[in-house]
Amino acid sequence: MxxxxxxxxxxxxxxxxxxxxxxxxxxxxxxxxxxxxxxxxxxxxxxxxxxxxxxxxxxxxxxxxxxxxxxxxxxxxxxxxxxxxxxxxxxxxxxxxVIEAGARSAVAVTKSNAIGVIGTPTTINSNAYARNIHLLNSATRVYSQACPLFVPLVEEGWLDHPVTRLTAHEYLRPVFVEQIDTLVLGCTHYPLLKPLLQEVAGPHITLVDSATxxxxxxxxxxxxxxxxxxxxxxxxxxxxxxxxxxxxxxxxxxxxxxxxxxxxxxxxx
CATH class of the missing domain: 3.40.50.1860 (Rossmann fold)
Structure with a gap:
């Protein structure tokens, strides 16, 4: 070695x-x-x-x-x-x-080529996930949503709290309308919300955890x-x-x- x-x-x-x-x-x-x-x-x-x-x-x-x-x-x-x-x-x-890793994983998982990405405003505004995903598969449609309140909620320990659930429903509604089958958790805080986000997303949407x-x-x-x-x-x-x-x-x-x-x-x- x-x-x-x-x-x-x-x-x-x-x-x-x-x-x-x-x-x-x-x-x-x-x-x-x-x-x-x-x-x-x-x-x-x-x-x-x-x-x-x-x-x-x-x-x-x-x-x-x-x-x-x-x-x-x-x-x-x-x-x-x-x-x-x-x-x-x-x-x-x-x-x-993490962005490249998450993008690769999302492209490997999606069947409908419709991928949602959630992250902080800076990450979403940079368009880095969409760019990385399109480099790997230009046929993919990417729908991004900034979720600024998730970080403070996670740091508060409100991982399964009615406020967090309500916030998730609000943020994710416009993304779900697009018939995505894959959702990238584009922030390192979000894996702690995975059980709650999976419940909100339902069984037909695969969550991609960038950490894994x-x-x-x-x-x-x-x-x-x-x-x-x-x-x-x-x-x-x-x-x-x-x-x-x-x-x-x-x-x-x-x-x-x-x-x-x-x-x-x-x-x-």
């Missing part, structure tokens, strides 16, 4: 949302070491300018490359939508992002490039954040589905 294969996977996000991707990676690749970076001091990214997002993304990429990661995963849909090119330019390791799609694509790439860690030891997980807000531990553990150990704070000017 090459020394690179034993190196960790670097995953980053604007906050805690990317922990849903880490959770999917832990389940799919139980022997891989992971270094996670969440920019909790500067979240949310969804309301910032493209230039600012690119600048922050470059900073985080350089930080993770210093940790000698063997690949980088952009777990934040907003960053993937507007700054994936920045990461690819700086990195000398493979780079994957990402873990699958990662496993495939590691295998193809001979980068899979074949040592059967307990993995090392490290978490870096730029601020530790009061509710960070609670929210983080809900996203990760386990206790959040080894959280280190990075101070930037």
């Amino acid at each position: 090459s020394s690179q294969a034993s190196a960790p996977i670097g995953v980053f996000d604007s906050g805690v949302g990317g922990l849903t991707v880490v959770r999917a990676l832990m389940e799919r690749l139980p022997f891989e070491d992971i270094v996670y970076f969440g920019d909790t001091a500067r979240v949310p990214y969804g309301v910032k300018s493209v230039d600012t997002i690119k600048h922050f993304t470059a900073q985080i990429t350089e930080f993770l490359l210093e940790k000698r990661v063997k690949m980088l995963i952009i777990a934040c849909n907003t960053m993937a939508a507007v700054a994936a090119d920045v990461v690819k330019r700086l990195a000398d390791v493979p780079v994957l992002d 799609a990402m873990a699958e694509q990662t496993a495939q790439l590691l295998g193809e490039q001979g980068l899979a860690n074949d040592k059967r030891h307990a993995p090392d997980y490290r978490f870096f954040v730029t601020d530790i807000p009061l509710r960070f531990q609670t929210i983080g553990e809900r996203f990760l589905g386990r206790s959040l150990a080894q959280v280190e704070m990075v101070k930037w000017n």
Whole structure:
């Protein structure tokens, strides 16, 4: 096994949302070491300018490359939508992002070629999902819907709350009118709403969880490039954040589905 294969996977996000991707990676690749970076001091990214997002993304990429990661995963849909090119330019390791993973998965799953995408306003306005889906299959029709209230509802822990259900019905009504058979959860917070969204969508619509799609694509790439860690030891997980807000531990553990150990704070000017 090459020394690179034993190196960790670097995953980053604007906050805690990317922990849903880490959770999917832990389940799919139980022997891989992971270094996670969440920019909790500067979240949310969804309301910032493209230039600012690119600048922050470059900073985080350089930080993770210093940790000698063997690949980088952009777990934040907003960053993937507007700054994936920045990461690819700086990195000398493979780079994957949630938008491409979600788009691939949606195209593989749809039978009617009618796909719905939900995400934050920045992700939806960037049109990145539609572009990626059309590159893979130009016959597909994509119907996008921004759902700004879902992130605060998830962070509040209202995963199966009447308010969240009502909000989901309101947001998804115009998308369902289009007779979609596949719905992409285009934000790392949304997998926590999966049971509720599946109920609202009904049995005829397949939900595509970008976190699961990402873990699958990662496993495939590691295998193809001979980068899979074949040592059967307990993995090392490290978490870096730029601020530790009061509710960070609670929210983080809900996203990760386990206790959040080894959280280190990075101070930037």
